[in-house]
Amino acid sequence: MEATMTKGRPLTLLLKFVIPIFLGFIFQQFYNMVDTVIVGRYVSPTALAAVGSTGTIMFMIMGLANGMTTGYTVLISQKYGAEDYEGTRKAFVNAILLGIISTAIVTIVALMVMHPLLRIMNTPEDIYNDAYAYISTICAGSIALIGYNLLAASLRAIGNSKTPLYFLIFSAILNIALDLVFIVGFHLGTFGAALATDLSQAASAVLCTIYIVKKVEVLRPKKTDWHLRRDYSLKQLNIGIPMALQFGITASGTMVMQSSINIYGSTAVTGFTAAGKVVNLMTAGMPSLGQTMAAYCGQNFGYGDLDRVHQGTKDAMKIASVYSIINGVLSVVLLPIIIGFFFDKGVDVTAYMPYARAYVIACVPFYIPLAMIFIYRNAMQACGYGKTALMLGIIELFARFFTAFLSIRIHSFNLAVAGDAAAWVTAGIFSIILYLFVMKQLRKSANEPNW
Numbered sequence: 001m002e003a004t005m006t007k008g009r010p011l012t013l014l015l016k017f018v019i020p021i022f023l024g025f026i027f028q029q030f031y032n033m034v035d036t037v038i039v040g041r042y043v044s045p046t047a048l049a050a051v052g053s054t055g056t057i058m059f060m061i062m063g064l065a066n067g068m069t070t071g072y073t074v075l076i077s078q079k080y081g082a083e084d085y086e087g088t089r090k091a092f093v094n095a096i097l098l099g100i101i102s103t104a105i106v107t108i109v110a111l112m113v114m115h116p117l118l119r120i121m122n123t124p125e126d127i128y129n130d131a132y133a134y135i136s137t138i139c140a141g142s143i144a145l146i147g148y149n150l151l152a153a154s155l156r157a158i159g160n161s162k163t164p165l166y167f168l169i170f171s172a173i174l175n176i177a178l179d180l181v182f183i184v185g186f187h188l189g190t191f192g193a194a195l196a197t198d199l200s201q202a203a204s205a206v207l208c209t210i211y212i213v214k215k216v217e218v219l220r221p222k223k224t225d226w227h228l229r230r231d232y233s234l235k236q237l238n239i240g241i242p243m244a245l246q247f248g249i250t251a252s253g254t255m256v257m258q259s260s261i262n263i264y265g266s267t268a269v270t271g272f273t274a275a276g277k278v279v280n281l282m283t284a285g286m287p288s289l290g291q292t293m294a295a296y297c298g299q300n301f302g303y304g305d306l307d308r309v310h311q312g313t314k315d316a317m318k319i320a321s322v323y324s325i326i327n328g329v330l331s332v333v334l335l336p337i338i339i340g341f342f343f344d345k346g347v348d349v350t351a352y353m354p355y356a357r358a359y360v361i362a363c364v365p366f367y368i369p370l371a372m373i374f375i376y377r378n379a380m381q382a383c384g385y386g387k388t389a390l391m392l393g394i395i396e397l398f399a400r401f402f403t404a405f406l407s408i409r410i411h412s413f414n415l416a417v418a419g420d421a422a423a424w425v426t427a428g429i430f431s432i433i434l435y436l437f438v439m440k441q442l443r444k445s446a447n448e449p450n451w
Contacts, residue, residue, distance in 0.1 A: 005159055005296045006081055006303040011315040018285075018292040018319070020165040021156065025284035027165075027172040029277070034172075035193040036277060038179045040342040043189050048342060049266040050130035050190055052273025053123050056254040057135050061110065061142055063247025066287075067389070068102050069095075069150040070294055071240025074382050075232065076219075077157035077298030085218050092154050093225040094232040098240070099150045103143045110139040121255055122262040124269070134190035141198025148201050151208035156295050158218060167207045175200035239386035246377075246393030250423070253400030257419035260404040264355075264413055271355030272417060274339045278356075279363050279420075281338075282327040283370060289316050290374030297382035306442055313379050313435070320371035328364040335360050359417040366421045369428025376435040383442060388434050395430050396423040 005013050040048035072095035079087035114136050123131055138145075148171075152164035175196050182192030212219050261272050293316055300308040339356055343349055373392060380388045400419040407415035 004081070005299045006305060006308070010296070010308060010312045011318070014289075014292055014296060014312060014315055014319065017159070017161050017295065018288050020161040021291050022285050022288040024152075024161075024165040024168045025288050026281070027168050029281045029284050034176050034179055035197060036273065037341050038183050039190060039193050042184050045270055045343065046127050046266055047130050047190055048273060049124070049270040050127035051134050051193065052276070053121070053127055053131050053258065053262060053269050054118075054135040054138075055273060055276060056121075056251060056258040057114075057117065058138060059254055060248060060251030061106070061138060062145065063251050064106055064244045065142070065146045065149045066153075067243035067245070067247040068240045069099065069146065069153045070291065070378070071243040071381065071386060072098055072150065072236045073153040073157045074239050074294060074298050074384075075235050076154055077295050077382065078302035080158045080218070081299030081302030082304075088158065088218050089221065090225055090229060091232055091236070092219045093221045094229050095150060095154065095236060096221075097226070097228050098233060098236055099146055102240075102244075103146045106146070107139060107142050110142065111136060114139065117255075121259045124262060124266050127266055127269075130190040134194045137191055137194035138197060141194070141201065144198050144202035144205055147205035148208060151205060151212065153291070153294075154219060155208070155212070155216070156291060157298065158216070159295065159299070160216075161292075161295075163211055164208065167204045167211075170207065171200040171204040174203055235384075239381055239384065242386040242388075242390040243381060246389035249390070249393035250396045253397040253419070253423060256404045257400050257416065260407050260416040260419070261413070263408070264416075267351055268355045268413065271352035272359055274342045274352060275335065275356035275359040277342075278331060278335055278338050279360060282331045283367060285323045285327070286320065286367075286371045286374045289320055289371065290378040292316070293375055293378040294382050297379045301383045304446075306439070306446065309379065309383065310439060313375060316375045317372070320375060321368055324367035324371055328367050331360050331364050355413065355417075358414050359420075362414070362418040362421045363424075366424045366428075370424040372428040373424065373431050376431040380435055380438045383438065385438050388438065391434065392427045392431055395427045399423040399426040 005017070036048055036051050039051055073092075075091040076088055076095065079085075079091050114132065118128060118131060118135075148167075152167075155161075155164055178196035178199055179193060182188045182196050186192060188195065262269055293312065296312050297309050300306075300312065335356060336353065339352065340349055343352075377389050377392055399422040403415060403419040403422045407413070407419075
């Protein structure tokens with residue numbers, strides 16, 4: 001099911017490729033949402049707040065996984081686009097070995113810093129134990145998360161976006177079943193929700209492994225491939241580390257933002273958590289387009305066609321603009337309906353709505369700048385400019401930090417929840433400036449005229 005993206009109309013290719021990735025993100029958001037729904041309904045609203053209070057840490061872990069794996073697999077798409085199939089296979093094996101080393105580092109460091117991190121984030125005492133049980137279990141199972149993301153990104157790098165979707169759907173269904181068993185059946189609370197997530201992600205990783213070995217000859221490793229190659233490692237780390245650091249820095253900013261929200265108590269955290277799930281669901285198309293651009297631009301850059309790279313970014317922004325407007329309206333309209341799913345019928349949802357509505361209203365006008373970040377950042381990374389991601393991450397960090405600091409000084413919840421919007425619009429503007437600079441440099445090095 002591999003597919004080349006170096007020929008054909010870019011808009012059509014992007015739409016065909018992004019739809020399975022988008023559906024995958026929807027399912028991923030869905031089964032993350034199921035954790036909070038089941039916890040909120042069958043444990044307590046404070047347990048829901050506990051899971052929500054770790055959302056930024058979860059974002060960091062997932063961001064590190066996505067950053068590393070997407071960065072490590074850019075070389076796969078470049079080799080595949082250049083029709084260097086032996087190099088494609090070797091780049092895949094090298095990515096696996098780097099992924100194993102990275103997973104060990106992330107897991108050990110995360111578990112070591114978790115207690116002080118939750119304290120620094122002003123985690124309320126009434127939800128602290130549940131929060132630690134949830135996030136420490138997620139950290140312990142990060143090998144499953146990173147493993148699936150690496151294998152799925154490798155398949156997308158060679159043009160296969162459908163197979164990872166099928167495995168993710170299976171994982172989502174399995175997660176729901178395990179949630180019900182661990183939370184409702186065994187009463188394991190937030191620990192059970194995290195355990196269900198770890199096991200379902202592990203199942204997806206195993207299925208991806210079996211599929212690649214059985215069906216994907218271009219990626220199927222040979223015995224002689226299992227060693228790190230210095231030239232490949234340098235290229236993959238040059239892209240993967242800045243991408244991972246970018247997500248880490250961005251997550252640091254969201255943790256600062258979460259800290260400013262935590263001071264308003266568990267009710268505010270619960271409302272913000274529920275609204276965050278709505279926004280994540282409605283913006284799932286943005287990271288989907290980002291992953292699409294990583295594969296599309298990587299293949300076309302490897303093929304040596306900068307015109308197609310540029311045309312692809314323009315077409316991706318057309319898709320993103322329409323998507324952002326439609327989903328911005330849906331975010332506001334569907335907010336009261338979706339939030340109701342998070343609580344048992346006996347819970348008065350009206351207490352949480354003002355906090356939830358404040359966050360959604362702050363975010364909706366800036367969906368398009370958020371899409372710009374994903375599209376231009378991944379396009380630049382696919383062309384070998386990994387450090388641009390780090391620059392954008394720093395910009396996001398400063399925007400969130402400034403907003404959070406100001407909100408604490410004037411004690412404004414509305415300003416506290418505007419941290420994401422401030423980061424999106426600031427980094428969005430800088431992303432297009434950086435992109436135009438990068439494309440000018442690429443044109444210059446290729447001795448081609450600018451557009």
